[in-house]
Amino acid sequence: MKRDPADVACTYIAGEAQLPELEGALSAAQWIAIDTEVPIDGAAAGELRVMSVATRALDGREQAFVVDARDVNPTALAPLLTGVTAAAWNANFDARVIDRAVFASSDTTTGLTWWDAQLADALIFQGQSGVTWFHGLAWATRHYLGIEAKGKGTTQLSYTATGDLSCDQIAYAAADAVETLWVSDAIRAEIAAADLELITEIEMDARPFLDQMERTGLPFDWPAWQEELITIERENRVVLGRLAALTGGGQGTLFDDITEPTWNPASDRMVRQVLNRWAQDEVLGWTGRRHGERRLLNDMDSLTASELKEIGGPLSETLLEFRNHTKILSTYGESIHEHMHSDGRLRPQYLQVIGTNTGRLASRNPNAQNFAPRMKRHFRPPGGDRVFVHADLSQAELRYLAQVAEDAPLRAAFARGDDVHVSTAASMFGFDRDQLAKDDPERLKHLRQIAKALNFGIAYGTGAAALSRSLTAEGSPTTVEEAARLLAQYRITYPGTAAWAEQRIAEVKEIRTETSAIDWTVTMRLARGFSTVARIRREFRQSQGRYPSAEEVAGLHPSQHLQTADRLVAEVDWLLGYSAPVALLDDGTPFTFSSRTLAGRRQQFNLHLDRLFLDAVLAAIQSESPELMRVRSRFEADHGVVLHHQTVPMSTAELSKQFEDRSLRHRYIEAIRADLGRNVIIPFLERSAQERVSAMVNAWRNAPIQGGVADIMLSAYADLHQRLQRYPSARPVQTVHDSVVIECDHPDATAIGHEVQAALEGAMRRFCPNVVARADVDIRASLADSDVVQSLSGSEPSGTGRTEQGSRMPGSNGPV
Structure with a gap:
């Protein structure tokens, strides 16, 4: 029988004399959920109007309370909420509303601890196809409880700052809290059943630090950046002139003396034509290396930055400059200004769980993890005595790989404190690093570059062809055969890593066979x-x-x-x-297969039908079976598509373009089934399913590495949140993958730097106890590397009398 939130007794609190009843329920509660309602417009938009609370006592008795903040001073709630742990749906929203109103603070407070059911729900669905954003509470009540939430989009939006609350508004607020309480029960049960309890704890503990980072914001000198944008625009005009000169001249304008090209460098079609004519040797060389056939570019050839880099030559290099300039002007111009707040700060949002499948944070509005390098010197603290403490967890992915792969030589390189890429090169090529650095530093640089590509490539599934292209584009010409020999030598140098990578490949091959269950x-x-x-x-x-x-x-x-x-x-x-x-x-x-990190984070893999159907359709079209060729001809006539040339078969890329309308893929599958029967199309679908699994091998191999480092950083954020409570001047302002930035007063910077170092290295040791951890820390005047004031790397963290927070390995009951 479905439960109804309206059956839970509700107390409407419109005066402080009624607060003892709420206090008693909170004190006796085993589980608590809290929700807030706010006006959506007017001067009080976003400020607390209603706080609703649902409680469950040890004897199972449930109660709901609706507190009207118009008639009850919200600060009177502070003693009642201090020390409480409450479930919420989107805790960041409710925490900010309550921190402002109840605790009179714009910062993240420590009085009330939140368990974010929305975040836990996202962990249950992490990686599943189609889950690209957080679920809403209405979805959750339907999914977990089988009931339809009432009032969403209507009563939900009706609250004002001063109007009397209607019965519907009171009932809606109470229901939200009760539904959050019930949904949290169901989610906790699924979290436990899926063995996600530890990673849920890590995500919950990290949330307040990231919430504070969003609230603080990142100081940005917009006027100075405006001046830089003008300079970049001038530079781009010069680049246009060079493009014109490299392609036979151009035409002048009325605005300056720059000659612009007669073709559009922002058009891939025109760029292909220009490269074919004016960089023909480079194009023929690239297509020969990439496709095994020296030919000119066609409409199916993509021209990403990496591909232009591989093609090489003056024209490609200048095109890359043009793209870089135009990207900065379009992405980091007025669109950045739209996100500026009146206090001179950007406040990017950091997304936990949602945004990436691996567990890494994503960022938006704007993306704080992808600022243009030229912007960095314009991110600087205000005033003369504020600085940034910048910390980076050194080579985190390789250290995590050394742990999970149990690779003794790789662990030993980190233990020695080596530059691991130089160490790898020395082991592979047999040279004395100090002597080579003295005799031939350029060769040392070249060999280090090769080793770096191998170190990172092995975890990401880089094959000989991809390694050849990568090294060649980076200025180290390498044939596919030479790349294959390098990979073979690497496997000898680091056998544990090689064995781990091969094991991940073997797992995918086994998963291929399981598609027969579809x-x-x-x-x-x-x-x-x-x-x-x-x-x-x-x-x-x-x-x-x-x-x-x-x-x-x-x-x-x-x-x-x-x-x-x-x-x-x-x-x-x-x-x-x-x-x-x-x-x-x-x-x-x-059909799902899952990868886990050491902390138990689960990345799930599904087979999305859009690509699975496309692969099946392409294989059927390219079949020489007379029956399937007749289906192809009828489908061409019925749908106005071209699926075969008279003289030569169409390429896979050309056929794929015909099926950009994804509904056509399903229609083609149905056409085969209708004309030839189920037994004809099923083998194509089965083979396509197997190939889709194989195509995920690199993501499968990389998942525990990127996800594991994400777990380490989240663990460090939680520790830092506690450590920084002792430094009133300290505020987190940015994180990018394996790095974090704290803004603080200059006199506190050294001590805070040591705290950050201890937190990062402690988090690494928590999950990688057999690998030496290292965090590089410095004090700087801006985000730019050129503005480093003092390096703290290599120094020991100051004694704080603290142990690393939560320093236990997954599955253990105590500290390591």
């Missing part, structure tokens, strides 16, 4: 119905401000008159249970 009947059922239901749901959300129920979707479905209402609602309800069209097992669960 049920193609139920999978095609999902493929047929998903897109229509997803479209209706999306359009309803855009127009109504909430997600529709299964009944509402069925009422808008184009086939509502072709089947009974109950049957259509049941089918819609089934389809709404999926985030994307993926391959399914016979019980309707997605």
